[in-house]
Amino acid sequence: MNATTTRGALLAALACVLVGGSFTANSVLGDYPYAGGQFLRYALACLLLVPAAGKGAAGRLRALTPRQWSRLALLAAVGMVGFNLAVIAAERTAEPAVPGVFVGCAPVAVAVLVPLLDGRRPQRVVLYGSLLVAAGAFTVQGWGRTDGTGIAFSVCALAGEVGFAVLAVPVLRPLGPRLLSATVCAVAAVESAAVGLVVDGSGWLRRPDGVETAALLWQAVVVTVVGFVCWYMGMQRIGAERATLFSGLIPVAAACTAPLVGTGSYGLAQAAGSALVGLGVALGSGALGRAEREPGPRGRAFRGNARPESRGVRVPGTRE
Numbered sequence: 001m002n003a004t005t006t007r008g009a010l011l012a013a014l015a016c017v018l019v020g021g022s023f024t025a026n027s028v029l030g031d032y033p034y035a036g037g038q039f040l041r042y043a044l045a046c047l048l049l050v051p052a053a054g055k056g057a058a059g060r061l062r063a064l065t066p067r068q069w070s071r072l073a074l075l076a077a078v079g080m081v082g083f084n085l086a087v088i089a090a091e092r093t094a095e096p097a098v099p100g101v102f103v104g105c106a107p108v109a110v111a112v113l114v115p116l117l118d119g120r121r122p123q124r125v126v127l128y129g130s131l132l133v134a135a136g137a138f139t140v141q142g143w144g145r146t147d148g149t150g151i152a153f154s155v156c157a158l159a160g161e162v163g164f165a166v167l168a169v170p171v172l173r174p175l176g177p178r179l180l181s182a183t184v185c186a187v188a189a190v191e192s193a194a195v196g197l198v199v200d201g202s203g204w205l206r207r208p209d210g211v212e213t214a215a216l217l218w219q220a221v222v223v224t225v226v227g228f229v230c231w232y233m234g235m236q237r238i239g240a241e242r243a244t245l246f247s248g249l250i251p252v253a254a255a256c257t258a259p260l261v262g263t264g265s266y267g268l269a270q271a272a273g274s275a276l277v278g279l280g281v282a283l284g285s286g287a288l289g290r291a292e293r294e295p296g297p298r299g300r301a302f303r304g305n306a307r308p309e310s311r312g313v314r315v316p317g318t319r320e
Helices: 003-026 033-052 057-062 068-091 097-103 106-117 124-141 148-166 169-199 210-238 240-261 268-285
Strands: none
Touching: 003 210, 003 240, 003 268, 033 057, 033 068, 033 169, 033 210, 057 169, 057 268, 068 097, 068 148, 068 169, 097 148, 097 169, 097 240, 106 124, 106 240, 106 268, 124 268, 148 240, 169 210, 210 240, 240 268
């Protein structure tokens, strides 16, 4: 791995570890209105990200086509608001491990889907690595009680996780990681408010208590601002297939942090699953050998199927 891919791998890994920690923060937000919490999280994150968007941000947004704006709205609805709604709905009739297992299969789906959308064959080494990551995620979390509804919403959560990576393809290069993160957070805040008004009415938003405030600040500042930017910066360097391998670190981080708040334990199964995830990431990312390179300008590993109108646009400055 060269310096570019190493840095991309570290950024993607950091983003996924932060997201894994957010699952622990979610455990103290069970009584807070879902949509209101998402609104506060994404609105605050957007306000913090706007100053870091860089010069010419307004011009880059005006240059987006209606199709790209539609994709941004779909990215926020599916990969952010919808993903969290699906997880919550699944956990009403299924144990948390069930949606976690499905989400752990995201690397396999992305390893197959992104190359096919780009008109090329999946990379075998990435596919093998993603299978190991999925097996490791299953080992870390195990399987729990569920029913048909829980499985259906778990599949929706998987679709949201895959969409968070795949739907960003045509807009990552023209916007860059920071402006993309700020924009989708703004869109997700509006969508969350709309969901809250429809579902919860006037009770969709209330003042959080001290513990809830701390959890929401962690999710907004650390998980969303830092995590999203790191995720998209990492994905920009190593491609969608390899970046999504690191999502296997999400259940590992959740398992490691759960004992800190007394919501779980870390034992032999979690250690074995963590080892499998690490092996899959190392194999698929090329750390154990020379992985096949993804095509990209100047030999850099960019995610595929960028729109023709985004080609030649230099991304300034360099990812819930």
